[in-house]
Amino acid sequence: MSSMRLDGLPSAPNGQAAAWEATFYSPSLGRARSYTDSIVEQLPELHKNVFAGPQIEFSGDSFPIAAVKKDTESAYQTALAKAGKTADRFAGQPVLILLEKNTKYTDPAWRIVWGESVSTAVISIFIDASTGEYLDTMH
Secondary structure, eight states: OEEEOOTTSOOOOTTOOSEEEEEEEETTTTEEEEEEEESSOBTTTBOSEEEEEEEEEOOSOOOOGGGOOSOHHHHHHHHHHHHTHHHHHTTTSOEEEEEEOOTTSSSOEEEEEESSSSTTOSEEEEEETTTOOEEEEEO
16 A cells, blocks of 8 residues: 655645555455545546556565554654654655555554655655554665
């Protein structure tokens, strides 16, 4: 799952986003489908509310959605406390929020990224999506 920034809209409150994209995998079907959820319509790519994309082949790591017990707002607050002065220095930068399964951690993790993307991030902080505990910081 990934937050999406939308051009022409003010930034969403910290820990929230104007649009999200998530991929759900069905082991029984061996296929996945991506969904978007947006507060606005920006055709042709983005539809308002929940919109299903086509079924796709999937080869990544998956996890049961029930493993995600902490929301993005609480994950952001935990990450912000850990980021400290680094977050202060980059206030106003875009914040990207990802939910991912990383082989480094047992549970899925929220990844809070200060910057335009993971590759250009000033700092990324991982928060356990099940417990809400801090896991790691990457620069």
